[in-house]
Amino acid sequence: MADSFPIDDDEIDVEDIEIRLLLEAIFQMYGYDFRSYSKASIRRRIMHRLGMSGFSSIMEMTDKVLRDRRFFVTLLNDLTVNVTEMYRDPEFYRAFREEVIPVLKTFPFIKIWHAGCSTGEEIYSMAILLEEEGLYDRAMIYATDIDKNVLAAAKKGIYSIEAVKQYGDNYRRAGGRHSLSDYFTARYDSVIMDQRLKRNIVFADHDLATDQVFGEMHVILCRNVLIYFDRALQERVIRLFVDSLDMGGYLCLGTKESLKFTGQEEAFEMINPSLRIFRKRQIRHS
Amino acid sequence: MGPVKAVVMGASWGGLNAYTQVLAALPASFPAAILLVQHQHASSENRLPWLLGRYCDLPVIAPEDKEPILPGHVYVAPPGYHMLVDQDETIAFSVGKQVHFSRPSVDELFFSAGVVYGDRLAAVILTGANDDGAAGIEYIHRRGGFTIAQSPVSSEAPTMPEAAIKTGAVSRVLDLEKIGPYLAERLQGS
CATH class of the missing domain: 3.40.50.150 (Vaccinia Virus protein VP39)
Incomplete structure (x- = not known):
């Protein structure tokens, strides 16, 4: 049985603030502007990378993004969704x-x-x-x-x-x-x-x-x-x-x-x- | 727990029959929005909203990007896209990677709806042959949402409800024919 501690609305608000700070950090450091992206899908991609990376919070991941360009490039690839094909549709x-x-x-x-x-x-x-x-x-x-x-x-x-x-x-x-x-x-x-x-x-x-x-x-x-x-x-x-x-x-x-x-x-x-x-x-x- | 604003549902193998039964039991006065994912191949024609609409008193919609989510409407994820709920209670889409070999994926819908609706959400896992939706059910449970799984014995393919039940985050396990009436009764009073 998995851990089931609740995630209340305050926790969601904290994550929202952390996401805004991460996007601001990316914009200021690297010039890519994701601040006006759809919240739902940007959150899913950030949480996906957070889960894979092993950081305990988005804040911790933000610190890494600021100091490690290679990690940023990995995250950038998540955020830009490069799924395509020839003659799609x-x-x-x-x-x-x-x-x-x-x-x-x-x-x-x-x-x-x-x-x-x-x-x-x-x-x-x-x-x-x-x-x-x-x-x-x-x-x-x-x-x-x-x-x-x-x-x-x-x-x-x-x-x-x-x-x-x-x-x-x-x-x-x-x-x-x-x-x-x-x-x-x-x-x-x-x-x-x-x-x-x-x-x-x-x-x-x-x-x-x-x-x-x-x-x-x-x-x-x-x-x-x-x-x-x-x-x-x-x-x-x-x-x-x-x-x-x-x-x-x-x-x-x-x-x-x-x-x-x-x-x-x-x-x-x-x-x-x-x-x-x-x-x-x-x-x-x- | 406040009134339920939305019900999210996920199904894979056997889903068309299951959705038909569940939706047919809901009255035209059903007070919540319904968002559903049925696994299907990306190149399939999007006939599901039309098919389900024939058995259902509620309007069944193939939504556009940014479509506002309204009570008493059924929103069907299109083949080839993940369907998500955005903060302002509108529909968002993504063509990101497949999740559990599926796009649309149940988990993508469930996680995003869990964020936005918290304890005003109910989630239903129906028949299916993989474990998509189990992680999403667990997340919705932790957000205080109400969770239902179709009983594996009443499922054409039991893997999906079994995987959800195994997380320990399912509040009610119900036979297929009970799910629609249960939702109707529980939400009418809420």
Whole structure:
């Protein structure tokens, strides 16, 4: 039988204060700003790391974070949730191909911002899609993430062969025209993406919580990033996207993310309601 | 103990049948919100809210991120996402790592709900073939919440309720057909 001493509301309040102090320490020491993230999910990830690390309190872990950069990098990796895959939600990529690509084909040049690109799987997915549609040579993909470590991995484009088997299935369901294996070279138990796919990708670190507008974009993809933010930060980020998009530009969110609670619904028309593809209205309703 | 504001439930193998029975026994006047996790494959179509809605007098919802949690509504975790309760009693999602090989995971929902609702929470562990939810049940118990497990003999797969009962943190073990009526009666009076 496990220990069952009660955890009262005061204890929860103490933990909340400790979490705020930890996030403040991270911001002041390392410049990463998690202070406006969804409390529920940031707490789960901090408690998970606390349980693994053996520290007796969040305060004790905060001290370690301040003094040990390597421990901070471990925690950073927990906090940024780098779970992704190629052609994640294949139906989304199929809809993008069918509903967005025909419009992009009428543009002389296409600028795409992928905010929160993590380890890059979805960046290469988009590059391949554009290549197959004959659009890649007039496209530029701006791949950004808060975490420089995952950006370095994204730049390398090396993935495990196990994972890539699953991606092949996604690729077909996403409407891929060839075989995914045409776009990588297998080496032992990993694959490296075709280096030519990188020719029109710019990798840059960008923090949606603190950094500013990014170019005059035709498409912004930000999928399963907003779910980690609190409502105020979501509002900030959506405003940032409105300001970064060209008139008629597309915004693609994760399938559970909505504009409903951000006060910015008016700025967009819904292109595909279930796969969360929006288009910035030509005329702003004010 | 104050009035129960929310009931969280978790199930895996055999869960559809179990949820159908439990929800069918709840009156339209049920005073608490219900949040539930059913283990399912990430690529499954999200038909569960529709299926459960056919057997239930309460509105069954496939929630959006930041959706406010309302009394008398049933919120079903979507396949591929962890569903959590945030401090302001709204729904939060995460696509973090699988927990107990599952996303959604029962523990993720239970821990987050335990933080927010404390002793105004009831938790129910139903049939299932792994031990997801046991740690969450223990946490909810320590927060003063009320905990129920489906009796292993009435479970299609007994592992999940057994693991929860083994923690010593389950307040009531009930046969499947008793769980709905018990919740209805206990919460109507609360």
